[in-house]
Amino acid sequence: MIHFYHVHQSYQRNILALKDISFDCLRGEFVFLTGASGAGKTTLLKLIIREEIPLQGQILVNGQNVSSIPVNKIPRLRRAIGVVFQDFKLIRGKTVFENVTFVLKTLGIDLKERRKRAYHVLKQVGLQHKTNAYPLELSGGEQQRVAVARAIVNDPVLLLADEPTGNLDPDMAVEIMNLFSKINRRGTTVLVATHDREMIRRMGKRVITLDKGQLIHDTGSQMQIEET
Amino acid sequence: MLRYLIFAVWEAAISLWRSRVLNLLAVGTIMFAMFILGSFVLVGINLQKITVNWRDQIQFNVFLADDIDQSQIEAVRGTIEGSMLVKSAQFISKHRALELFGQDFPTYQTTVNALEKNPFPASFQVSLIRGTERAQFDELRVVILSREGVEEVYYDEEIFKRLDFFIRLIRLAGWFFGSIMVTSSIFSISNVLKLTFFTRREEVDIMKLVGASRAYIRGPFIVEGILIGLLGSLLGVSLVYLGHLLLQTYVADAEPFLMASLEPVFLPMSWVFILVLAGSLSGFLGSLFSLHQFLEEHISYQ
Ligand SMILES: Nc1ncnc2c1ncn2[C@@H]1O[C@H](COP(=O)(O)OP(=O)(O)OP(=O)(O)O)[C@@H](O)[C@H]1O
Numbered sequence: 275m276i277h278f279y280h281v282h283q284s285y286q287r288n289i290l291a292l293k294d295i296s297f298d299c300l301r302g303e304f305v306f307l308t309g310a311s312g313a314g315k316t317t318l319l320k321l322i323i324r325e326e327i328p329l330q331g332q333i334l335v336n337g338q339n340v341s342s343i344p345v346n347k348i349p350r351l352r353r354a355i356g357v358v359f360q361d362f363k364l365i366r367g368k369t370v371f372e373n374v375t376f377v378l379k380t381l382g383i384d385l386k387e388r389r390k391r392a393y394h395v396l397k398q399v400g401l402q403h404k405t406n407a408y409p410l411e412l413s414g415g416e417q418q419r420v421a422v423a424r425a426i427v428n429d430p431v432l433l434l435a436d437e438p439t440g441n442l443d444p445d446m447a448v449e450i451m452n453l454f455s456k457i458n459r460r461g462t463t464v465l466v467a468t469h470d471r472e473m474i475r476r477m478g479k480r481v482i483t484l485d486k487g488q489l490i491h492d493t494g495s496q497m498q499i500e501e502t
Numbered sequence: 503m504l505r506y507l508i509f510a511v512w513e514a515a516i517s518l519w520r521s522r523v524l525n526l527l528a529v530g531t532i533m534f535a536m537f538i539l540g541s542f543v544l545v546g547i548n549l550q551k552i553t554v555n556w557r558d559q560i561q562f563n564v565f566l567a568d569d570i571d572q573s574q575i576e577a578v579r580g581t582i583e584g585s586m587l588v589k590s591a592q593f594i595s596k597h598r599a600l601e602l603f604g605q606d607f608p609t610y611q612t613t614v615n616a617l618e619k620n621p622f623p624a625s626f627q628v629s630l631i632r633g634t635e636r637a638q639f640d641e642l643r644v645v646i647l648s649r650e651g652v653e654e655v656y657y658d659e660e661i662f663k664r665l666d667f668f669i670r671l672i673r674l675a676g677w678f679f680g681s682i683m684v685t686s687s688i689f690s691i692s693n694v695l696k697l698t699f700f701t702r703r704e705e706v707d708i709m710k711l712v713g714a715s716r717a718y719i720r721g722p723f724i725v726e727g728i729l730i731g732l733l734g735s736l737l738g739v740s741l742v743y744l745g746h747l748l749l750q751t752y753v754a755d756a757e758p759f760l761m762a763s764l765e766p767v768f769l770p771m772s773w774v775f776i777l778v779l780a781g782s783l784s785g786f787l788g789s790l791f792s793l794h795q796f797l798e799e800h801i802s803y804q
């Protein structure tokens with residue numbers, strides 16, 4: 275599903291945000307990406323959705339080489355990927371419902387169907403009663419859950435989540451992780467960037483650890499364990 | 503396709519409403535531009551219609567052949583006096599013409615008297631009603647000329663020429679200011695849209711990141727520009743119409759006995775159409791320009 279081959283990325287000259295990253299992530303896997311703040315987790319996720327282009331190296335996502343993908347194919351690639359951004363990236367001027375279903379709307383899905391799907395995902399994150407609120411009327415944790423709802427509303431083949439539980443209380447965090455597990459069991463590949471060691475330990479999934487832009491540890495694919 | 507259009511128009515309407523102050527500015531600019539342009543056209547068209555200044559009264563002379571007989575003279579008189587445009591007509595016989603000449607130029611009296619034949623033709627001196635149009639006059643002239651025994655219809659071409667020149671000047675000024683107005687409204691629309699872009703950059707960025715395609719991001723912006731242009735030019739044309747109404751009441755008050763032909767006319771439909779089209783087009787171009795600058799320069803890859 276995701277393949278990194280000797281990927282380098284930098285924002286400023288001579289300072290590498292990612293250094294020679296290589297790993298494979300199979301379809302249906304659940305992977306945690308961890309590492310200290312500034313280790314390069316967000317950068318790695320940005321490369322996957324082609325928000326950035328790597329300095330060097332190749333990245334394949336869902337069978338496409340994202341560093342050489344033509345510009346007009348990018349929206350399709352991104353629609354196949356659900357992303358929970360670290361800073362949520364909700365549109366302030368749109369309601370929760372509009373935020374969650376915007377892309378569905380551009381795909382021409384009618385209002386009735388959008389309502390149905392929005393209700394379904396908002397219920398899963400416990401926010402069905404906030405459908406018509408605006409993002410700024412929500413708490414940080416609620417906004418985060420809206421971001422989760424938006425990420426899963428279009429049944430993505432790949433779900434990327436950047437600190438998706440950072441603003442949530444422990445119970446809610448567990449609930450969201452259980453939701454991710456459920457989505458994962460339905461076949462979606464999940465990649466979660468997080469600092470939360472406790473969470474990682476409890477979930478018992480594959481863990482990729484970054485440190486100062488380098489991949490220092492990878493517990494390896496857990497697919498066999500998953501299946502038993 | 504239809505669904506896409508509905509989407510774009512709806513999103514554009516929402517966005518227009520959300521930043522209404524800014525958009526009002528753009529609408530105002532277009533309105534102003536189209537008002538100025540429309541006023542020039544209106545004035546030009548009306549001046550063209552009334553080529554005779556209503557202070558200058560048109561007079562002309564119909565010169566008759568020497569061998570014209572009485573019945574032919576009566577026929578010509580009938581034609582002239584039968585015309586709606588003629589206010590008064592006076593017959594001047596050959597003899598009378600000679601007398602008048604003698605009165606006007608006493609020094610030449612003897613010279614003229616020495617001639618064995620009266621050199622002056624008989625004529626009708628005709629005054630036209632105020633507000634006669636050039637075209638109407640030309641028609642009348644042709645009819646009179648076609649009468650038997652009419653040698654020439656003499657009139658002062660100068661008056662018409664002066665007016666023609668004036669009209670041409672107005673038109674030129676109209677085109678000049680018009681093109682400046684249109685260009686400046688394209689600029690202002692594109693600037694206003696750039697501002698709305700700026701306020702919505704984050705939103706556009708997010709839309710891109712969650713996979714909205716280009717067309718769905720651009721469409722509403724383009725439609726927004728067109729709507730601004732459309733609204734602005736419609737308002738501008740309405741203002742011109744308002745001005746026209748005011749002018750109409752003013753003219754009616756000033757000259758209650760005025761002929762219908764002097765009544766100001768409004769822009770013909772084709773011009774209304776052209777103005778509205780020009781407004782919408784400048785809206786379209788304005789949003790296209792700002793889209794190019796913004797989507798291409800400021801927002802990362804896509
Ligand atoms: N837009 C940017 N411009 C310049 N430097 C950047 C930019 N984004 C990230 N960096 C740098 O790249 C490095 C990796 O950043 P990144 O955001 O990937 O870290 P992270 O692992 O997500 O950290 P955190 O856990 O705090 O979110 C950091 O040193 C950061 O300062």
Ligand SMILES: [Mg+2]
Pocket residue numbers: 315316317360436
């Ligand atoms: Mg980060």
